[in-house]
Amino acid sequence: MKDILTAEFFVEMVRTATNMYNHGWDERNSGNISLLLDESEVAKYVDVNRVLRTLPTGFKAPELNGKYFLVTGTGKYFKNVQYAPDVNLGLVKIIDDGMNAQLLWGFSDGGKFTSEFPAHMMSHAARLSVNPANRVIMHCHPTNILAMTYVHTLDEREFTRTLWQMCTECIVVFPDGVNVLPWMLCGTNEIGEATAEKMRTARLVVWAQHGLYAAGADLDEAFGLIETAEKAAEIYLKIAHLPLVNTISDEAMHLLEGRFAVKARDGYLS
Ligand code: 2HA
Numbered sequence: 001m002k003d004i005l006t007a008e009f010f011v012e013m014v015r016t017a018t019n020m021y022n023h024g025w026d027e028r029n030s031g032n033i034s035l036l037l038d039e040s041e042v043a044k045y046v047d048v049n050r051v052l053r054t055l056p057t058g059f060k061a062p063e064l065n066g067k068y069f070l071v072t073g074t075g076k077y078f079k080n081v082q083y084a085p086d087v088n089l090g091l092v093k094i095i096d097d098g099m100n101a102q103l104l105w106g107f108s109d110g111g112k113f114t115s116e117f118p119a120h121m122m123s124h125a126a127r128l129s130v131n132p133a134n135r136v137i138m139h140c141h142p143t144n145i146l147a148m149t150y151v152h153t154l155d156e157r158e159f160t161r162t163l164w165q166m167c168t169e170c171i172v173v174f175p176d177g178v179n180v181l182p183w184m185l186c187g188t189n190e191i192g193e194a195t196a197e198k199m200r201t202a203r204l205v206v207w208a209q210h211g212l213y214a215a216g217a218d219l220d221e222a223f224g225l226i227e228t229a230e231k232a233a234e235i236y237l238k239i240a241h242l243p244l245v246n247t248i249s250d251e252a253m254h255l256l257e258g259r260f261a262v263k264a265r266d267g268y269l270s
């Protein structure tokens with residue numbers, strides 16, 4: 001058995017959590033990441049038949065039965081992931097149609113997965129149904145996106161168009177746009193279901209006055225989506241109170257679609 005601390009997926013997970021913390025997106029115990037892994041990959045590093053503990057999830061997700069996830073722990077600080085990955089991360093296998101998870105590695109202080117596990121698992125199921133290559137769900141509290149939800153309409157088309165207009169890159173990076181949920185109680189199955197529903201049509205889902213969810217085929221894709229949307233929100237907050245003299249026109253957006261072979265969300269451009 002090889003040492004999981006040396007696995008490429010593991011090193012990338014630790015680096016990503018650290019990087020997110022360094023960006024100021026994950027103060028204290030905020031944020032969470034889950035990474036879907038293939039059994040063949042997992043089996044190189046852990047005995048998949050050696051169950052350390054069985055953890056109840058409180059929700060059903062039959063689509064995820066038998067799937068493996070590396071996931072951040074509840075109450076754990078992203079700041080500390082790099083120093084004690086075995087305490088702050090856990091590797092679980094989903095069983096019983098999603099109702100339970102077998103802990104195979106990690107959470108070594110007796111901990112368990114993130115309180116946002118329902119939103120993560122339901123979002124994985126939703127993204128896999130539209131993109132079988134999806135592997136990552138990532139949640140954090142990026143400052144400018146959060147600030148924007150206090151002063152900008154939460155209408156998804158308007159929110160998306162404002163972000164697209166803030167830097168040329170945006171429509172290229174997230175042509176599917178940004179979906180938005182109003183403030184809801186976090187950590188519940190209800191917000192999990194609502195997030196998953198929003199994940200069917202976009203890889204970015206804003207939780208108003210709370211934070212942001214991103215999905216991707218790898219950690220870089222999810223991280224890059226957040227990074228780009230957050231940069232756009234920062235620019236918006238720098239200019240929102242000033243008279244607008246120029247913008248990126250819809251005509252220019254159509255040129256970007258052609259140049260970068262992307263298709264803007266239906267009905268979002270005129
Ligand atoms: O895990 O960010 O939404 C801490 C949170 C809850």
Ligand code: ZN
Pocket residue numbers: 030031139140141186210211
């Ligand atoms: Zn949060």
